[in-house]
Amino acid sequence: MxxxxxxxxxxxxxxxxxxxxxxxxxxxxxxxxDVAELQRLLxxxxxGQDIAFDLRxxxxxxxxxxxxxxxxxxxxxxxxxxxxxxxxxIESEGEVSRRQEL
Numbered sequence: 218m219x220x221x222x223x224x225x226x227x228x229x230x231x232x233x234x235x236x237x238x239x240x241x242x243x244x245x246x247x248x249x250x251d252v253a254e255l256q257r258l259l260x261x262x263x264x265g266q267d268i269a270f271d272l273r274x275x276x277x278x279x280x281x282x283x284x285x286x287x288x289x290x291x292x293x294x295x296x297x298x299x300x301x302x303x304x305x306x307i308e309s310e311g312e313v314s315r316r317q318e319l
Contacts, residue, residue: 228245228246229243229244229245229246229247229248229251229254230243230244230245230274231243231254231255231258232244233258237267238266238267238268238269239262239266239267239268239269240268240269240270240271240297241255241258241268241269241270241271242271242273242274243270243271243272243274243275244273244274244275244276245274245275245276246275246276246277246278247275247277247278247279247282247285247286248278248279248281248282249279249281249282251282252281252282252285255285256285259289259294268294268295269294269295269296269297270286270289270294270295270296270297271297271298272286272296272297272298272299272300272303273297273298275300275303278303278306280310283303283306283307283310284310286303286307287307287310287311290307
């Protein structure tokens with residue numbers, strides 16, 4: 218029974234809405250294996266589309282997910298309701314990248 222609960226918690230749920238631009242509401246965990254699916258979904262959207270990820274219900278991310286989210290922001294994809302720990306991690310990853318470029 219414990220495994221079922223763990224599997225459900227480890228899953229990423231994605232819901233797409235398009236009231237004011239496209240918003241992907243994400244819930245659960247974003248892990249390295251989820252990044253490819255998120256990239257695929259972004260690729261299906263029209264060029265120039267206003268896109269956002271709503272991160273209100275994200276419980277956990279790994280480093281690859283943080284790098285992906287940072288690259289999304291760099292491409293003008295908004296991160297709405299971004300938890301503070303994810304925001305801080307994105308900013309610290311940006312600082313590491315800038316230091317490596319020097």
